Structures are given as structure tokens and as C-alpha cells.
Amino acid sequence: METVLQISNLKKRIGKKTIIHDLTLDVYKGEVFGFLGPNGAGKTTTIRMIVGLMSITEGQVLINGKSVSKDFESAVRHVGAIVENPELYKFLTGYQNLVHYSRMMKGISQERIQEVVKLVGLENRIHDKVKTYSLGMRQRLGLAQALLHRPSLLILDEPTNGLDPAGIREIRDYLRKLAKEEGLAVFVSSHLLSEMELMCDRIGILQNGKLIDVQSVKGFTHDKEMRKVVFTVDSASMVQDLLSAGEVLSGVQIELTLEKEDIPAVVAKLVEKDIKIFGIETKEKSLEDKFLEITGGEQIV
Incomplete structure (x- = not known):
């Protein structure tokens, strides 16, 4: 896969304190990469170094092969970014905001402006003043602004901050x-976390300035060894007595922790003992479950 963002052995020290420790990761073309971590883990510090708003102590950040430290203008030319709520002129229309921004960048045509307006679904409201926009519409206009110059890398810090569930779903889909x-x-x-699970292809978890894991979302939420399996039967207590295991959830449901290969044997044993099975459900861990497991339950912000 084509690497767009390459972070190698990135460090940040402020005084005698090391904020980011040897951070190394790649982000590829066409993927949504989620960056998670508890409060104070160093996520915002990392983002600031990526876009050149904070100096790098050691290591390097390459965007399309261009170094943010050594060739800043060439590197950030490929970046579009929104940090929380986009800054917009509310007394102008959405279209006027985009035209104003386009004047700051070379090579942005009227056709490109129309293209990004359509891409973010604002065709019907683009000539209305921004002060009449909902927060979700402002986020979409901010996305259009960030995309005007055809960036290779889009960096978003809390893009769904303050949105209602419908707005969150819109941004995720876009x-x-x-x-x-x-x-x-x-x-x-x-x-x-629930939105990141639906939105992202891969997830990286940062804790105390250290990248402790990077996996696909399925890799985080799918436990290859043990899984929880809920059996719906005619008598949960009989199953518990028979297997000497399991947590009774109700009179007819019991939860067992099993390896995938052991499920058929359990089913065969229950059938052999004339226990009626009405349903079997495998429960996968959510990204939230896995995050709390990895970080030891620290709060995420």
C-alpha cells in the first residue's frame, strides 16, 4: 500500500520531561486511521508535530516523502486539517468562504469548488450564510475547505465534537x-470509541506518550483464542451443573467462555443430555472493551 504519512522514532521533550517516546507508525492512502489514547497520552502533541505547529525533538515526520522539519512547505502542501470546530466567516455564505480560502492557495478552480461542495453534500445550502448552518453543516463546510487543494492527508482532531447522533453519522459516512x-x-x-469502531480501518492506541498497539479494528475486537458464547436453552442451571462452568444470565440463558473449536463439542454434549438448544450467540469484544483492557481502564479524552 502507498504510504502517505510516515512517522519514525518521533520524540518530544519539554524541559526534562519526555512527552512522546519513539513513536513510529505509517498511514496509507485510502484508509481511515484512528488515534486513541487516555487523557494526557500525547495525541494532540503528536498532531501538532505532524502539522508543524510544534517542533520535533527527535525523529521525523514524512508526508508524501517530504520532511515536515526540513521541507515544511512541500510537506504541509499535501495536508488538510480540522481541529475540533472549523474556523469560518459566519457573515459570509458557505460559497464565499470557499472562494476566500481558494485565493490563499494556487490552482484551485471554480470547478474544484463545485466538486468539493457536491462531495460533502452542501449543494442546496452553499449560498446561504454560515450563521444559518447547523454544527454538522459547518463541519461539512470545514471538510470542503480542507479538501479544496486536493490534499493527500486529512487530519481531524475530534471531528464529531458537539454533534448530535445524526450529525455524527453524517461525518462518519463522509x-x-x-x-x-x-x-x-x-x-x-x-x-x-463506538464511532471510531465504525469509522476506522486501523486503530493506534497511545498511552503515556508510547504507542502500545496498532491493529485493524477487527484485530482489536476479535479475540482469536477465547470468546464468550451465550446459549439459550430450556434450563440454564442444568447446563451449568453439567459443564461445571458458565454464568447463568437468566433461567434460559447461560454464558460460557470457549475456544471456537470447542463450541461443537459443547453443543453435542448438551444434545446428548437431551437439553434443548434454542439459540447460540457469539459475543465479540467491542473496541471500548479492548481499549479499557489495554489501557487498564484509564479515561479516554
């Missing part, structure tokens, strides 16, 4: 669409 249709690498930090 980010997936952008990654797929524009071939963008999307690097997103958020505290909404």
Missing part, C-alpha cells in the same frame, strides 16, 4: 466516502 473516492489518508483522533 469520511469513509472521502477515503474511498478521493483516495485520502485520513488520520482522526476522537474520544467516541
